[in-house]
Amino acid sequence: MLTMNPEFNFFGSKIKELREKHGFTVRQVAKQAGISPAYWSQVENGKRNIPKPVTLDKMAHGLREDREILYHLADYLPQATKTAENMIPIKPDDVINVPVIGTIKAGPNGVAFEDHQGTEIVMTNGLDISYEYFYLVVSGDSMTGDGIFDGDYALIKKTQNFCNGDICAVIVDGEEGTLKHVTRSDDSIVLTASNSKYPPRVFVGNKMNELLISGKLVRTMRMF
Structure with a gap:
């Protein structure tokens, strides 16, 4: 017992x-x-x-x-x-400054950052610092099933490489960037929310070209 x-x-x-x-x-x-x-x-x-x-x-x-x-x-x-004296010192290489972005959109040279909200210090443990990172302020409730809520800070690694099912920051032509699970095949891309009230969005053919993957979610942080 x-x-x-x-x-x-x-x-x-x-x-x-x-x-x-x-x-x-x-x-x-x-x-x-x-x-x-x-x-x-x-x-x-x-x-x-x-x-x-x-x-x-x-x-x-x-x-x-x-x-x-x-x-x-x-x-x-x-x-x-x-x-x-009891505390463990933090070395300069242990942290990076990451911009906090309220909105991302498609720009002439790729991703355009809008609504800059300053910077946050991020510990580099677990990060590949050969990549750039940014915080995207989450808007809406489409990803609550993954514990991601409105106002959370989503740490994004700037890359267009991902595995099917990963949560990515995605820009649909003419819209603001959003977080969604992304599944890609030869002839379609599906964006899936984790809140069941939002149906999947399916892009086929030329519509696939309307999507821009701006990065992959690393982790989130809640601000109080």
Whole structure:
């Protein structure tokens, strides 16, 4: 019989509180974090050891929370009364400045950025810095099934290469850019939302030329 550890229960209950505060399901946060829903559920129910920092980083991404919050809950951080000497220094190469863009459209030379909203600092871990990146401010509710909501910041890697099913920033001729799952075949491109109230959009023949893939979604961030 499994003996429940009070520390595991406390940590799990706090993770559940954070998830429910944002209105996320276990499946949504687990998918965003890249871990299994079963594991996430076990953590919330106190049936797993407190995750290691590398897993906490993933869970923080899934929750759209600062990882230091989870580190504190896991008792991995020094108390606020301790000095900054305890903190791990961040080297210049560990971060990049990324522009925040409110709107993307098709321009004469490809993608045109509009409504510049400043920059955000992004940690480079997990990024291929040979590519350029930008944050696209999400507009609308078409991707809520993937835990992506209106006002979220979507980190986009500027590339036209993707695998079928990837979430990409797509520009349809004459429209503003949007996030959609993209599936491409020899004779069609299908844009699929994750909110079932939006039907797929299918482009065939010459209509395929109306689409511009401006980049692939890397991760999202929620601003409060």
